[in-house]
Amino acid sequence: MILRLAFASLLARALTVGMTVLAIALSVALFLGVEKVRTGARASFADTISGTDLIVGARSGSVQLLLYSVFRIGNATNNVTWQSYQDIAARPEVDWIVPISLGDSHRQFRVMGTTGAFFEHYRYRGGRALEIAQGQGLGDLYDAVIGAEVAAALGYAVGDPIVVSHGLASFTDHGDQPFRVAGIVARTGTPVDRTVIVSLEAIEAIHVDWRSGAQRPGPATPVERIREMDLTPSAVTAALVGTQSRLQVFGLQRWINQYPEEPLLAVLPGVALQELWQIVGVAETALIGVSAMVVVTALLGMMAMIFSSLNERRREMAIWRAMGARPATILGLLVLEAALMAALGAGLGLALLYAGLVIAQPLVDSAFGLWLPIAPPTLREAAVLALVIAAAALTSLLPALRAYRLSLADGMMVRT
Amino acid sequence: MTEPALALEALRFRWPGRGSFGLSVPGFTMAAGERVLLLGESGSGKSTLLSLICGIVTAGSGRVRVGGQDLAALGAGARDRFRAERVGVIFQQFNLLPYASVADNILLPLRFAPERRARAARGEARELCAALALPERVLGSKAGRLSVGQQQRVAVARALIGQPPLIVADEPTSALDAATQDSFLGLMFDRLEATGASLLMVSHDERLGTRFDRVVRLAEIARIEAPA
Structure with missing residues (x-):
């Protein structure tokens, strides 16, 4: 009552x-x-990256490396040469390695050059693999696989053309080499949803006529010729590394951090995240x-x-x-x-x-x-x-x- | 020998604080079943006397006995419980919790009085309403929606439920017109007749005296003591 x-x-x-x-x-x-x-x-x-033992990039801060390589926030101050990348890939501790090349954009979304290994090894939210919801993965040189958010925001469907812009806030397009949406990744709730993924070779291809960040004057190299060129990159922005055994992670990290040929940084994603939490x-x-x-x-x-x-x-x-x-x-x-x-x-x-x-x-x-x-x-x-x-x-x-x-x-x- | 319904002996009380008035009652007794009209003007200490009789405040000296029980012998909690068990109270107006239903208002004192609750017959609230000429449908209505006359009758039902031996009423008719006053008192006295409860009613209206066993002027039994 x-x-x-x-x-x-x-x-x-x-x-x-x-x-x-x-x-x-x-x-x-x-x-x-x-x-x-x-x-x-x-x-x-924490869910954005899972199953990756090390992130490797040019020497900077571990949080900065984590942010630009995984979360596409900020930029790398330097690249990792292809030779260094190859040296790391050749280490016996390495089970798999995925190169990442960043720097270009499409509208408000980042463009990331990588290999098919990215789709094979990238894991998020406790080990879930990426799924192609529509279309297929990277096949042709000018194929692009887009994230769910890119597709939703720009209304793209499989087969639509995409023109990549040079840099992140540039008015210069790589209009002579348009891409085609080959596939759309199922929504992940990670930065992948907001990423345009192309092949590492494609990143090289669209920069064939570029030197030191500027387009070379004169006629553009025909696409047919570019297709016949060796498009092995000279450098990548970062790499995701999986080791044969968790026990080898620290040894490999030490080796990379002491790599004599160029200053590199290898970080454990979890440790870098902890540093990030301390900052915020x-x-x-x-x-x-x-x-x-x-x-x-x-x-x-x-x-x-x-x-x-x-x-x-x-x-x-x-x-x-x-x-x-x-x-x-x-x-x-x-x-x-x-x-x-x-x-x-x-x-x-x-x-x-x-x-x-x-x-x-x-x-x-x-x-x-x-x-x-x-x-x-x-x-x-x-x-x-x-x-x-x-x-x-x-x-x-x-x-x-x-x-x-x-x-x-x-x-x-x-x-x- | 039957205990008196109420007995005041050499009672002295003063409200706390400077400038507060006091009240003294050398002696006053009410027999069981007696209906007494206490006549007093505004400011004559009526409400203070009722607070003392109900045990809401305690006297500085002297005794208040209700049904033979000396209220000063009870602790504060026991006095509250005793009041709930033994005394039905009717105010002059604003008697009810306006947001509560009529039924809840009538049953409220039973919440604090287990013995009275046990005495109250099932459906007593409904019977009281009927006896006091309140339509049954008002039981579920909010008390604040009733007319003043209806509210006073609900207050009577609340005072009578569970048959407490003493009813204390503080000018219950003051807000009613003459015709309504008469029918209200008629209904109230009918119910008192049925329960045999004693009634101490305070009023300044001498015309009401004919209905009571005894009429007492407050000035004859009590003295107001000026602020110290």
Whole structure:
């Protein structure tokens, strides 16, 4: 009965209670949303590469190497010569090696030169292999396999022509050597979805008439002639390496890092990711702190609302007392009302969060490549909600104690 | 010998804080089943006296006995429970929780009084409503939607449910017009007749006196003590 009356009391003040519940709901949705994005980003990053033991590139920072080679964020400061690549590939510890050549783009998407080994060995989300959803893999020199997001955003289908642009923000196209969409990769939730994949030879082919980043003056080399040329690259941007045995990883890493012919860097993807988390950890903490403060603000708003309603509810308290309610019952009633408001706010916040996720999931995926999973609340999220309700009950103790004192002082009449 | 329904002995009380007034009652007794009208003007200490009788506040000295029980001998929690068990209260107006249903309002005191709850017959709320000329459909209505006259009758039903031996009423007719007052009192007295409960009703309207066993002026039994 007390619970029913507490609900009825809240309903009777629907407007102010509604606004308070909404404020709590929005703050809870924000807090959980930040948490979802944080964990989603981590999971998305961690899921992007799986089964690769080492990433090799020119010597720079391990995080930078990870970002440009796997996530297509930022650029390499230098390349790895083909000879070095061959030397690494020839090491007995190496089971497989996939070259990656970056630098060109198509519209807003990166173009990546690689070999068929990429489709064979690249794994994501706990070992899942890439699947060609439509068409086929790289066959002809001018074949391109595009990611699901590229196809969706640009409306491409198998057989459509593609012209690659030189560089990442260039107005110069490799229009003399158009590609053809040979296949579309099934959605992975990784940067592959936003990548145009061509063969390593194709990257060489479109740069036949280019020297030092500029197009050579004069007529372009005919495509037929290019097809007959040796298109072995002189350098690649990075390489993904799988070893025969996990035990050999550190030995191979040391060998590459001490490679005398050119300065190289080999990093373990997991270790580089940990470094990345350490860098972004401060920002994450700040973001969580800010969203927690928003929750605290909403709870303080609720406390102010309860305080302001106390005076007009003194008559009601006198009725409760006259009926035999103890002052502690009055205190408990107000705490119960606060807990109910917080529970309603938490529930509504959760609903807002999931509605927001349904709307934002494809947008965030296409804009940032982050796949925010829509999964039932985790234990941690449930704990957060319980904490919000407990904090609300605790916050309401202040006005509830005042109501307790008022109910003792007022007796059967409201003395003002 | 039957215990008096109410006995006040050398009672002295002062509200806490500077500038608060006090009340003293040398002696007053009400027999079991007696209906007493206590006449008093505004500010004569009526509500304070009722708070003392209900055990919501406790006297600085003297005794309040309800049905022979000295309220000062009970702890705060036991006093609240005793009030819920033994006293039905009717205010002058704004008697009900407006957001709660009529049924919940009537049953509210039973929530705090297990013995009274056990005494209350199933369907008593409905019977009381019928006896007080309240249509059955109002039981599910929000109390705040009823007319003032209906609300006062619901307050009477709430005070009577579970048959507490003492009913305390603080000017229950003050918000009613003359015709409604008469029918309201008629219905209330009919129910009191049926339960045998004692009634202490405070009012400033002397015309109501004919219905009561005894009319007492508050000024005759109590003295207001000016702020210290």
